[in-house]
Structures are given as structure tokens and as C-alpha cells.
Amino acid sequence: MSRTTPAGPAAGNGGITTWKGHMRSSRRSAAAAALLMAGALALAGCAKGGGGGPVASAGGTPVQAQENKAVSAITVGGAEESRGPAPAVPGSKRGGTVTMIDRDDFSHLDPGRVYVNYLSTVSLLFTRQLTGYRQENGRLTLVGDLATDTGTTTDGGRTWKFTLKEGLKWQDGTPITSADIRHSFERLYAPFITEGPTYVQQWLVEGDYRKAYEGPYDGMSLDAIKTPDDRTVVFTLTAPHPDFNFTVAMTGYGAVPKAQDTKERYDRKPFSSGPYKIASRVTDKSMELDRNPHWDPATDPIRNAFPDRWHMEFGVQAQNSTDRFLADSGADRTTMTFHNPLSPERVQEVVGDPSAMARSVRGLTPYTTFYNINTKRITDVKVRQAIIKAWPAKQIQLVHGGEANSGKIATTVLSPTVIGYEAFDLYGTLAKPTGDPEAAKALLKEAGQPNPTIVYAYNQTPTQEKVTVAIREALTKAGFKVVAKPLNAGTYYDAIGPVDNGFDVYWGGWAADWPTGSTAIQPLFDGRLIADNATNYSHLNVPEINAGIDAANAITDPVEAGKAWAALDRKIMEQAAVVPEYYRTYFGLYGSGLGGVEFDPMTGLQYPLNVYVK
Amino acid sequence: MVRFFLRRVAGAAMIMVIISVVTFVLFYAVPRDPARAFCGKICPPQNLALIRHNLGMDDPLFVQYWHWLAGVFTGRDLPQFGECAAPCLGYSFATREPVFSAILDRLPVTLSVTFGAAVVLLTFGVVTGMIAAWQQGRPLDKIASASSVIGASLQIYFVGPLLVFFAVDTLGLLPRPAYVPITEDPGRWFVHLLIPWLVLSIIFTANYTRMTRSVMIEQLAEDYVRTARAKGMSGRTVFLRFAWRGAMIPIVTIFGVDLATLLGGAIITEQTFTLHGIGELAVRAVQNTDLPMLLGVTLVGAFAIVTLTILVDVLYAVIDPRVRLR
Numbered sequence: 001m002s003r004t005t006p007a008g009p010a011a012g013n014g015g016i017t018t019w020k021g022h023m024r025s026s027r028r029s030a031a032a033a034a035l036l037m038a039g040a041l042a043l044a045g046c047a048k049g050g051g052g053g054p055v056a057s058a059g060g061t062p063v064q065a066q067e068n069k070a071v072s073a074i075t076v077g078g079a080e081e082s083r084g085p086a087p088a089v090p091g092s093k094r095g096g097t098v099t100m101i102d103r104d105d106f107s108h109l110d111p112g113r114v115y116v117n118y119l120s121t122v123s124l125l126f127t128r129q130l131t132g133y134r135q136e137n138g139r140l141t142l143v144g145d146l147a148t149d150t151g152t153t154t155d156g157g158r159t160w161k162f163t164l165k166e167g168l169k170w171q172d173g174t175p176i177t178s179a180d181i182r183h184s185f186e187r188l189y190a191p192f193i194t195e196g197p198t199y200v201q202q203w204l205v206e207g208d209y210r211k212a213y214e215g216p217y218d219g220m221s222l223d224a225i226k227t228p229d230d231r232t233v234v235f236t237l238t239a240p241h242p243d244f245n246f247t248v249a250m251t252g253y254g255a256v257p258k259a260q261d262t263k264e265r266y267d268r269k270p271f272s273s274g275p276y277k278i279a280s281r282v283t284d285k286s287m288e289l290d291r292n293p294h295w296d297p298a299t300d301p302i303r304n305a306f307p308d309r310w311h312m313e314f315g316v317q318a319q320n321s322t323d324r325f326l327a328d329s330g331a332d333r334t335t336m337t338f339h340n341p342l343s344p345e346r347v348q349e350v351v352g353d354p355s356a357m358a359r360s361v362r363g364l365t366p367y368t369t370f371y372n373i374n375t376k377r378i379t380d381v382k383v384r385q386a387i388i389k390a391w392p393a394k395q396i397q398l399v400h401g402g403e404a405n406s407g408k409i410a411t412t413v414l415s416p417t418v419i420g421y422e423a424f425d426l427y428g429t430l431a432k433p434t435g436d437p438e439a440a441k442a443l444l445k446e447a448g449q450p451n452p453t454i455v456y457a458y459n460q461t462p463t464q465e466k467v468t469v470a471i472r473e474a475l476t477k478a479g480f481k482v483v484a485k486p487l488n489a490g491t492y493y494d495a496i497g498p499v500d501n502g503f504d505v506y507w508g509g510w511a512a513d514w515p516t517g518s519t520a521i522q523p524l525f526d527g528r529l530i531a532d533n534a535t536n537y538s539h540l541n542v543p544e545i546n547a548g549i550d551a552a553n554a555i556t557d558p559v560e561a562g563k564a565w566a567a568l569d570r571k572i573m574e575q576a577a578v579v580p581e582y583y584r585t586y587f588g589l590y591g592s593g594l595g596g597v598e599f600d601p602m603t604g605l606q607y608p609l610n611v612y613v614k
Numbered sequence: 615m616v617r618f619f620l621r622r623v624a625g626a627a628m629i630m631v632i633i634s635v636v637t638f639v640l641f642y643a644v645p646r647d648p649a650r651a652f653c654g655k656i657c658p659p660q661n662l663a664l665i666r667h668n669l670g671m672d673d674p675l676f677v678q679y680w681h682w683l684a685g686v687f688t689g690r691d692l693p694q695f696g697e698c699a700a701p702c703l704g705y706s707f708a709t710r711e712p713v714f715s716a717i718l719d720r721l722p723v724t725l726s727v728t729f730g731a732a733v734v735l736l737t738f739g740v741v742t743g744m745i746a747a748w749q750q751g752r753p754l755d756k757i758a759s760a761s762s763v764i765g766a767s768l769q770i771y772f773v774g775p776l777l778v779f780f781a782v783d784t785l786g787l788l789p790r791p792a793y794v795p796i797t798e799d800p801g802r803w804f805v806h807l808l809i810p811w812l813v814l815s816i817i818f819t820a821n822y823t824r825m826t827r828s829v830m831i832e833q834l835a836e837d838y839v840r841t842a843r844a845k846g847m848s849g850r851t852v853f854l855r856f857a858w859r860g861a862m863i864p865i866v867t868i869f870g871v872d873l874a875t876l877l878g879g880a881i882i883t884e885q886t887f888t889l890h891g892i893g894e895l896a897v898r899a900v901q902n903t904d905l906p907m908l909l910g911v912t913l914v915g916a917f918a919i920v921t922l923t924i925l926v927d928v929l930y931a932v933i934d935p936r937v938r939l940r
Contacts, residue, residue, distance in 0.1 A: 115654045194661050210660045264696035283711040285890045491646040
């Protein structure tokens with residue numbers, strides 16, 4: 001699975017292509033509050049941006065820390081904000097062709113099979129959901145996309161009603177109806193849809209959703225979705241989910257026309273509800289988009305569609321694209337990338353070149369990386385804390401080429417892009433970023449294990465070999481005996497997946513599906529979810545934390561929920577279940593002939609919807 | 615001749631089956647579960663089980679192989695991907711496209727690069743070698759020999775970007791290397807591939823210069839050349855009508871082997887110039903542990919080499935009347 005790695009030092013982590021790395025976010029508790037006001041009131045979220053809080057000092061880093069924008073505010077819009085057209089972009093012009101070059105082709109285009117951020121980015125151009133995020137000057141608003149508003153509920157989030165806008169059309173001019181929306185959700189139960197998110201599927205039926213329903217293709221339908229008329233869809237969930245309107249903003253819940261559903265083959269060529277349609281596509285090589293004449297900007301509060309055409313080319317490695325952007329010649333002047341980051345060896349050159357910096361896109365992604373500590377094997381919390389104390393965060397960052405290539409050194413589980421994030425540093429990592437062997441020794445003495453053995457599993461790549469040397473040195477200084485176990489990059493997750501994996505410490509990464517603690521914390525630290533290949537890789541199972549997760553999930557006030565998640569973050573760090581590594585950053589370039597190229601804080605990639613040819 | 619052909623073709627088919635079995639078995643020795651790649655970020659166990667079933671991974675290994683082999687001739691219906699018409703080599707685990715059409719689609723790129731480069735290197739190599747042999751010991755010989763040593767010590771990934779930088783980015787003499795189908799525009803096909811051809815052939819040309827030179831010199835010292843000369847034939851006639859024929863035999867032998875190497879070299883060339891050929895497919899298949907694609911590419915590679923070997927054997931007979939195929 002390649003490509004799923006987001007920007008930055010994926011290479012640093014051995015190019016593990018992690019399917020975990022991706023996310024689309026939405027926001028749970030704000031939704032709850034908003035829906036209480038029938039979605040009519042905009043409600044300020046309180047995500048603090050800018051990587052909030054202290055960051056690693058730039059001293060010793062090869063490249064100066066750069067400003068990384070995070071989500072500064074997320075609000076929930078009502079009917080007013082959900083009206084088209086999208087916010088104007090100063091200086092924008094209509095027409096021309098934008099070229100997009102990237103390493104990988106899009107592995108999926110069928111909305112039901114889209115989960116990772118890179119696929120969501122391209123889907124913005126031709127797939128619409130019931131709701132979506134409107135970006136304006138770095139501010140995000142959840143708005144109705146196909147729906148007239150962000151949905152209404154009268155029973156605390158169990159029943160959700162969405163009304164479709166008037167004048168919505170598919171690329172063949174036929175109207176988008178409530179039957180299509182119903183079909184879009186029902187088909188997610190078909191056996192061939194396995195790659196997308198599974199939240200809604202599980203919320204609409206009791207028990208194992210695979211057994212409860214097998215999709216609409218044999219004529220069966222789902223009772224939980226009602227379509228009283230052509231423009232109304234009503235969902236009845238098995239339990240209240242006050243954030244349902246954020247969940248359906250995921251590309252995975254995008255609209256698929258009933259009449260054009262080609263099942264398995266839909267993945268090759270989806271039918272457009274957005275401003276562009278797929279004109280041609282050659283797998284792994286290229287894709288051409290041209291305008292969908294039936295898309296009406298007046299119905300769309302999210303999408304600007306300035307270029308007449310998109311020409312996309314795949315198979316371009318980061319080094320190659322970086323050099324092309326730097327050369328900025330010919331057709332490359334109107335070229336951008338969605339994902340390809342700046343190649344590490346060019347960072348220094350770009351930072352020192354104002355004209356290149358003017359064509360750069362930077363920001364803080366929702367993606368965090370960390371080293372899992374297997375709490376099933378290292379049961380003494382003092383020993384786990386000693387690992388964090390002794391950890392060589394700075395040395396590792398240097399191996400990865402400094403902050404510009406990797407990210408800010410992290411000290412928490414939650415990313416600064418999550419609502420409620422609180423900056424704290426329980427183990428003084430930022431004060432002593434190279435590790436504190438003396439303090440670690442003291443903790444090991446208290447634990448009565450002055451020389452514990454640590455089995456560290458890693459991806460065997462040149463970079464990870466260097467990281468391993470740094471870890472071994474630092475931990476040995478504190479008294480640990482380090483046994484390094486190299487793993488093959490292709491089978492890394494298969495090796496660490498079993499609960500009984502035989503390793504003590506191993507790398508991982510995560511991004512929340514929406515920017516609240518819910519999907520950031522629960523999948524990783526809910527002890528009730530421990531299973532082979534499940535996401536709780538540290539196998540942490542603390543009843544107090546499990547209960548805290550349930551409590552936080554039930555809070556409807558976004559500010560209070562944020563506080564609860566931050567408190568849980570602190571508890572998890574007290575348990576020393578992970579050594580946080582980075583809040584990952586994105587740093588990429590584009591051609592000088594383009595305007596409106598922005599950073600997308602939802603995906604951590606470049607944003608296509610405001611781009612225009614100068 | 616016919617018996618020779620039939621025997622070789624049967625042998626080739628055997629080799630292909632053996633290679634496919636070995637690749638298949640080797641893949642299963644890798645401790646990796648391809649089903650994981652078809653599951654979402656948060657993957658419920660029932661989805662994983664469903665995917666394994668969809669991919670036929672819950673069958674015994676030999677049953678899976680049999681299904682694959684049968685699919686080549688009769689086609690298959692794969693639940694995860696849909697219908698796959700014969701000859702069905704399965705669907706790529708990574709890109710979800712049919713392996714056979716992916717290979718067919720990319721074959722022209724690799725063939726264009728390989729055969730274009732082969733033409734360039736044979737022409738340049740043999741001509742410079744002949745000149746060197748003709749001019750033996752004189753400045754032209756020295757220059758040809760020296761430049762062949764330099765050429766042989768260069769690498770594609772070094773010369774490639776360098777040439778692109780000068781010829782494309784700086785001087786703007788040539789377009790950026792790309793593949794334009796020859797059926798679409800032969801002219802653009804030619805100019806866009808010129809750099810890859812030159813780069814790929816530089817390394818091999820050197821060998822051919824040196825080889826042609828030494829074989830020609832050897833031939834020129836042969837008795838039949840002396841006889842021809844003694845009979846009053848001019849040096850040029852001897853050189854151009856007789857000696858080269860003798861020299862061609864070892865060159866054709868080596869060329870047959872080198873063509874296979876050239877196909878391998880295409881992997882690096884394609885990576886260097888972002889050309890979407892079989893080489894790129896092979897690299898990705900290995901990176902992604904993409905069994906169906908790996909099998910497909912391996913078989914195509916094996917097929918090419920086996921075919922070329924047979925072809926070279928036939929060529930012997932054409933060049934050298936002493937060889938009779940039995």
C-alpha cells in the first residue's frame with residue numbers, strides 16, 4: 001500500500017506506507033451543540049492552531065523551524081453558510097489547464113472505497129457528500145454540501161434528517177435524488193466494499209453489519225434509511241451519534257447514482273456530482289478531468305472550479321517533482337501536486353530561496369507519529385516512563401533531516417489539530433530533547449529493574465538503521481539492554497499486528513477521522529478493542545481510561561468534550577503507552593503560473609478547490 | 615527446422631510453468647497478508663475474513679494455483695474485482711487493474727525503449743568497432759577505444775538526469791523524455807525517446823565497439839582473408855563483404871543475451887525518466903508484494919528471454935551456413 005503515506009519523513013520511517021496515515025476529519029462535539037440549535041447557529045469550535053504550545057528549539061536543527069498553519073477554528077454552519085457559490089478567491093481567473101503530478105495513481109475512486117487523504121483530495125473534484133468542509137482563509141466550516149444544511153435531529157442524534165438542495169444534477173443531467181443517497185449508503189454493505197470507513201454501516205444495524213445486510217443489489221433495502229420524498233433522507237441510528245453530520249462529510253459517504261452504479265467497476269470510473277468529470281483515465285499513468293456542465297455553482301458552497309481542465313500524471317517521484325518545480329519551466333509552471341512533498345535533500349535550498357518559498361505550501365497535518373510501548377510486555381509503568389525519559393527525540397529528528405522534513409517533536413497523544421488539544425510535556429522532553437539518562441536510571445532503580453531488556457522492532461531501511469543506532473545509544477546510557485529486531489518494510493504491520501508480537505517498542509502513526517479526541521484516542525487506547533491487527537498497538541487496557549472514553553464520547557458541548565479528551569491524553573501519557581514522535585508537517589511546492597494553491601488542514605495536503613491559472 | 619522449433623517451444627512452455635509455480639510458492643513464503651491492503655484504516659475482523667474469501671485466499675495453495683492457471687485459459691470471476699476475461703492473469707493487488715491489460719498497455723513503452731536502444735547501440739557499436747579495426751593503431755582507433763572505456767564506466771542514473779538537465783532544461787534542444795505512442799505520432803515518439811535511447815545505449819555501445827574491434831581484427835588475420843587478398847581482392851571488399859560476416863556470429867550471440875539485459879536496464883531507464891513501462895510495473899510489484907502483477911511481469915520477462923534465445927539460434931543459421939538446425 002503505498003501512497004498512503006502522507007507528506008514528510010515517511011521515508012524516515014522506512015517508507016512504511018501506512019494505511020493508518022490518513023484521515024478525513026470532522027468534528028464530533030461541535031456537531032452535537034450545533035444540532036441542538038437545529039444546525040442554524042454557527043458555533044465556534046476551539047481548535048487551537050499553529051502547533052500550539054512550545055515547540056522544539058531550532059538550535060541544532062539544520063533548517064529553521066517554519067511556520068506551520070493548523071486549523072485555527074472549526075465552526076458548524078447552517079443553511080446560510082450551506083448556500084453556494086463558494087467563497088470568492090481574490091485575483092482568480094477562469095480557464096486554462098492545471099497539471100497535477102504525483103507519485104501514485106489514485107488507488108480508489110469509488111467513494112465507498114475511499115478512506116485515505118490523498119484519495120479524498122481528488123474526490124473533492126467530482127464527488128459530493130451530504131455535508132462537507134468550506135475553507136476560507138484557513139477557517140473551516142462544516143456546511144451542507146448536497147444537503148441544504150448540516151442536518152437536523154430532534155432526539156439527541158438518533159434520527160437525522162437531511163434535505164437535498166434543489167437543482168442538483170449528475171454529470172448526465174439527471175437529478176440527484178434521495179433514492180440515490182439511500183442507494184449510496186446501502187451499497188456500502190456489498191461484499192466488494194471493504195476499504196472505506198465503517199462507522200455508518202455499524203450505526204445503522206444491530207450486530208455484525210456484514211451479516212445483517214448484504215447490499216441493495218439483490219433488491220433488499222435497509223429499513224434504517226427512509227426517503228419520504230425525492231429530496232428528503234432520514235437516517236435512524238441504533239444509538240445516538242450527535243456527530244453523524246460530521247461522519248457523513250467523509251468522502252467514504254459520497255454520493256453514487258443508482259442508475260450508473262457499476263458495482264466493482266465503479267471504482268475505475270465514478271459518475272460525477274461535482275464540478276469536473278473524468279474524461280479519460282489510464283491506470284498508474286494519467287487522468288484527465290474536464291468540466292461537468294451540469295454542476296451548478298449556486299448549489300455548492302465548497303467548490304470553486306476555476307480551471308477548465310485538470311491533467312494528472314502519476315509515477316513522478318518526489319525528487320523528480322521537486323526539481324521540476326524548482327526549474328519552473330514550460331508547462332511545469334502551471335503544475336501542482338496534491339501529495340508529493342519537497343524531497344528532503346532540497347529543503348535547505350528552498351528555504352534559502354525566497355522565490356521558491358513564495359511558491360511553497362506548508363502546514364501542520366493532522367498526522368501524528370509515535371513509538372508504541374507494548375504495555376502487555378512492559379507491565380511496570382516506571383520502566384515505560386524511563387523509556388520516554390531516555391528517548392533521543394532530537395537525535396531522531398536530526399536523522400530525519402530536521403523539523404522541515406519530519407515535524408515538530410511531539411509530547412502528547414493528541415495533535416494540535418484536534419479540538420481541545422492541550423500542550424503539556426510530562427517528561428520534560430522539550431527541555432532535554434536529547435534524553436535524560438540520569439532521570440531514566442532513577443526510575444529504573446525505583447522499579448527495581450536497573451537493566452531491563454527492550455526488544456525494539458523497526459523497518460530495515462538506511463534511515464531507520466540510523467534511528468535505531470540513536471535509540472540504542474540513548475537507552476543503553478540509561479541502563480537498558482536493547483535488542484534491535486529489523487523487519488521487512490513490506491511486512492512491518494503483519495509482524496507487529498498480533499497481540500503476542502514479541503516486541504516491546506515499535507513505530508506507528510495515526511490521524512483522527514475527524515478533529516476531536518474521539519477518533520484520535522479511542523482506536524489507539526481503548527483496552528476493549530485489543531485484538532490481533534487492531535489499532536491499539538500498545539495494548540493499553542486501563543479501566544479508568546476506557547470509562548473516560550465513553551464519558552467523553554457522551555459529552556455534547558464541544559468545549560467540555562475537548563477538555564475531557566485532553567484530560568485523557570494526559571492520563572495516557574502518565575501511563576507511558578507511547579513515546580510521541582512528531583506532529584507531522586507538510587512542505588511542498590507548485591509552479592509559478594498558478595494562484596490559489598493552499599494547504600488543506602483536513603488532509604494535510606495541497607488543496608485543489610481554489611487553484612487558478614494566472 | 616520444424617522439429618527444432620516444436621522442441622524449443624515445448625521447452626519454453628515448460629519453463630514458463632516452472633517459473634510461475636516457483637514465483638507462486640515464493641510469494642507465500644513471505645509473511646505478509648495481502649488482504650490487509652484491501653481493508654480500511656480501522657479494519658473490523660469480519661471485513662478481513664470477507665476479503666480473504668473474496669481473494670480466494672481461504673483455499674489451499676495448490677487450489678489457488680490451479681484457479682490462477684485455469685483463469686489464464688478460461689477467465690475468472692473474482693468477487694473483489696469483478697469479471698476477468700481470458701487470458702486472465704488476475705487483478706493487481708495494488709492498482710486493482712487486470713494484470714494482462716496492464717502489461718499489454720505498457721509493453722509498447724518497454725519495447726520502444728529496448729529496441730530503440732538496441733538499434734542505436736548496434737549501429738554505433740558495430741560501426742565504431744569496425745572503424746577502430748580498420749584504423750587499427752591509428753588516432754581514430756585510439757579515440758574509439760578510449761571513449762568506449764569511458765562509456766562503459768557510466769551509469770544510467772548519472773548520465774540520464776545530466777542529459778535531461780543540459781538538453782532539456784538548459785538548452786531546450788529536446789523535449790522531456792516521455793512516451794508518445796508510435797501509432798499516434800511517429801515523429802514525437804522518436805524525439806521524446808531519443809534521450810532514453812542514447813542513455814541506455816551509451817553503456818552497451820562501448821562493449822560492442824570493443825568486441826567488434828577485436829573480432830574484426832581476428833577475422834582479418836584469418837586464412838580466408840589472406841587468400842582473398844592474395845587473389846587480388848581489394849582490402850575494402852574483403853572487409854565489407856567477408857570479414858564482417860565472420861565477426862557477426864559472436865556479436866549476435868552476445869546481443870541475444872544483452873537484449874535480456876537491456877530489458878533489465880529498462881527498469882532503471884524507466885525509473886530515471888518516469889516512463890511507464892514493464893520495468894516500473896516490476897519494481898512496484900516487488901515493493902507492494904503484488905503477487906498477480908509479479909507473476910505476470912515475471913512471465914512476460916521469461917517469455918521475452920526464451921523467445922529471444924530461440925530467435926538467436928535461428929539467426930545463426932542465417933548468418934553461418936555451417937550451422938544446421940536439427
